[in-house]
Amino acid sequence: MELKQMTDERLLFFDVEWNSKQEVIENLVNALDENGYLHSKEEYLKAVMEREEISPTGFEKGLAIPHGKSAGVKKAGFAVARLKNKLSTWESVNPDNEVELVFLLAIPSGEAGSTHLNLLSVLSTRVMDDAYYSRLLAAKTPERFLKALDQVDEPAGEAPDAPADKTVVAITACAAGIAHTYMSAEALEKAGRELGIRVLTEKQGANGIEDELSADVIDGADAVVFATDISPKDKHRFQGMPYVQTRVAEPLKHAKEILQRALNKPDGKVVGDDVEENGTAPGKKKTGVLAEMGQAILTGISYMIPVIVAAGLMMGIAKLGSMPFGLVNDLPNPEFATHSNELFVILHHLDKFGFLIFQFMYPVFAAFVAYSLADRTGIVPGFVGGAFAAGIHFKYWGLEDQVASGFFGALILGLTAGYIAKFLNKKIKLPKNFLPMKPMLIIPAVSVLAIFFLNFYIVDPVFGGLNVVLSNAIESAQGSGELVLATIIASATAFDLGGPINKAAGAINIGLAADQIYPLTARVLSIVIPPIGLGVATIIDKYVVGRRVFDANLRVTGNTSVLLGFIAISEGAIPFMLRNPLLVIPINIIGAILGSVTAVALGAVQWLPLPAFWGWPLVENIWAYLIGLAVGVGFIAFANIFIRFALIKREERRA
Known part of the structure; x- marks a missing residue:
């Protein structure tokens, strides 16, 4: 089969004036779709654009080869554009590259080993030959271009088989x-x-x-x-x-x-x-500690996201399934475990199952943070550190009134576990016959023991003490004005998204509401504003600033975060917080304060602990509540987009 069999004159565009990478790709995708190469134009275009974010598809000498592998592709092929106006804005391996010849490759998922994919690989190799590439550029008509695709010079007298030292x-x-x-x-x-x-x-x-x-x-x-x-x-x-x-x-x-x-x-x-x-090799830029930590955190987040999604969906299904029966808040009660209605039994256990999965969120996160730093030897101590952060140890030690260290603990213990395991793996030298003892016995034993002492003497006491201080501050503010108290409760609720400080604020506010002293308006709003706001940001960023400011993992999390926010599961936003706490936490707090204070000032009142959307009809002055929700969500969404965009532009100027 020849290369020209994988394209068509209707897929060749000469001397077109398309003014951006996006426009070029979209026009070529449309051509592939109209000529029967695609099942789903949208799915394939998404795959191409996601590939663009990984590394440049522009090369040099005016060449660009964008491509995407997707189930939306019916058959492998390619479309070509030769541009009248060269594009200097197309990200390229050579920064001076001005793109004028574009091949868009369509690659079906799961077609490994096919003749079509072999030919696409041949095309990718051929265009690196100067003479071949020059003939493609010089072709004046589609017929000559198709002929040039399969015109290959015999290799000159190179010496690939000459002896080499x-x-x-x-x-x-x-x-x-x-x-x-x-x-x-x-x-x-x-x-x-x-x-x-x-x-x-x-x-x-x-x-x-x-x-x-x-x-x-x-x-x-x-x-x-x-x-x-x-x-x-x-x-x-x-x-x-x-x-x-x-x-x-x-x-x-x-x-x-x-x-x-x-x-x-x-x-x-x-x-x-x-x-x-071996240290820093010349020509290799040494990765800084902060960059290394950032990459480790990102790895942990990517593995934690499915845990959050699975847990949230299980709880969401249970709660939505119990809504017609008015059992959303009663569903966790033990009586439903043995109820005569089998549906209630299933929904009860499904809700508990989702809660159980959430307990593994921090262990999985910390395990893969450590894995990123120390490979396999970091998984066990990282997992143990994450279990400490989730407070699992308190249940087995009979100290269930103690406060877990939450995401801060997971960060500290996961990173520490990784660096300890990495250090031990590098420094411990054993004879060949005893090498298996290092990853199977010595490193796990020493690293887990180190994590135990770190958590016992530093992490638990520090964050437990911090929780006590903040709880006392919230309690002492009970006599303050309603807007001041709303500000304090909103700040604590949004601070760690279901963590110990959040729970402390909730316990105090619920007690005040039970005594009809102060309603739960600020509390319930501050539960849903951060996850919805962050999720909305991942959806609208490209429309607001013209590009994506979140990576692929966080965009997936964003869609889930919106859903979980509406059913009052704030943990959907935790990956954003773990990825960049110094940015996300202050924005979450300010957004929660603005939304809560707006709603309270306009007269919204919610006495019941029902933050999910099914509790909204019970709010007095629901219009004020929804305005407050919109204010908080809007602030978090736009603040994240504009600040992240500014940081990206700053990095690009430095590059």
Whole structure:
């Protein structure tokens, strides 16, 4: 099959004036859809744009190859645009690249090993040849362009098989597994020929593993290069080898430097599925501690999100299912565990099941924070630290009146567990026969013991003490004016989203409401405002500032956060707080205060502890309540969008 069989004259656009990357991609997606290549235009476009956020699809010499792998693609193919007006704003490997020739690749999910995907990989490699690329640019008509696609020069007298003193093996892999994967491999092999280095590449792409490196080849290699945007498979095969780790696009502009670095000044040595650092290799920017922590926190959040979603959905199904019977607030009562109505029994246990899943939120988060820092050896101490943060230990120690450390504890204990396990793994040296004892016995024992003492003497006392101080402050404010008290209750409620300070504010406010001293208006609003506000921010950011300001993980969380907010589960917003507490916590507090004070000042009154939407009809002056809700949600949404956008622009100016 020829490349021209994978496109069509109706998919070729010459000398068009499209003024942005978005416009180019959308027009080419429309063409693919109109010509029968797509099941779902929206699903495929979403996959392409999400791929754009991972790494640049612009290269050099005016070339860009955006692509997306999606179930929305019916059959593999590509559309082409040659632009009359070059685009300097298209993010490219070469910052000076002005895009004029665009290939948009459509890749079906689950079509690994097909002829079509093989041809797309061939196209990605061919465009790196200067003569081939020049013929595509020079083609004046669609017929000549289609002919040029399959016009390949015989390789000149290169010396790929000439004896080489050194051998470097490499793995290339990108998120979609097509363009960058093959172009990066080609760039490394070409640079190797020019340097007199034998380079053998394994492509881990959409077709699975291609040109798999054999054990004999690996044994005979001097170094390995991991040019990947995703975790390479079977990294343990390169045990003990000098390595360089880089993004998949880097060899397209620095292939020679990467090969020389791998041989002369590597980043470290491969140890199992992990690496052992040699300090900072020249040419490699050392990751700062704060950046390393940020990446670890982001990893923890990505693994925690499914826990929050699963827990929230279980509780949401239970509560929504009990609404027709008026049992939303009574459902947790033990009497429903043995009720004569089987439906009530199921809903009761489903609600409890959701609550149980929530207890694993912090253990999972802390385990994978530690995993990001120390690989597998960090999982156990991280999980234990997260269990302390969730307060699980108090139940077994008979201290159920004690206060858990919450998300602050999970942050501190997860990071500490990771660094302790990493330190032990690096510093403990054992004879070969005793090596299995290190990850299975020594590191778990020492790291878990360290986490126990850290939590026992520092984390629990500090955050328990903080909770007592804040509880006393809230209690002492009972004689203040209603707006002052609303401000204090809103601040404490929004501070840690279901954590110990939130619960302290709730206990005091519920007591005041039970005695008809002060209503729960500020309390119930401050439960729902942060998750809804943060969720709305992830939905409208691209319309407000013209781009996404949240990463893919937080956008997924945002959709769930809105849903959970309406059913009064504030934990849906915790991933945002863990990712950037110094930004999110103050905005949450201010938004909750503004919303609550607005509603109270306008006359909204809620005496019952029903923050979910089904409790809204019981609010006096519901219009004032909804205005307050809108004010708080609006502030949190727009403040997050504009501040994050400003931070992104500042980073771009520094780059």
